Amino acid sequence: MVKIYDKLSIITTRELYQESADIALTQNMTFYDALYIAATRKLKATLYTADRKLHNTSKKLTISKLLKL
Numbered sequence: 001m002v003k004i005y006d007k008l009s010i011i012t013t014r015e016l017y018q019e020s021a022d023i024a025l026t027q028n029m030t031f032y033d034a035l036y037i038a039a040t041r042k043l044k045a046t047l048y049t050a051d052r053k054l055h056n057t058s059k060k061l062t063i064s065k066l067l068k069l
Contacts, residue, residue, distance in 0.1 A: 016042065020037075
């Protein structure tokens with residue numbers, strides 16, 4: 001179990017709040033959804049989502065993949 005925790009990147013909301021608030025306000029989306037985009041950018045990761053609005057917004061701001069359900 002400890003090996004799993006060694007591989008995790010834990011990011012707090014406090015680290016992302018300013019960027020998330022800016023994204024939420026400028027992109028007309030919830031702060032909660034904006035946190036996903038901010039975390040993706042910070043980690044230089046790919047955001048996988050089935051939420052079309054989140055995908056479209058994140059596509060403008062970062063790399064994302066839309067999962068078709």
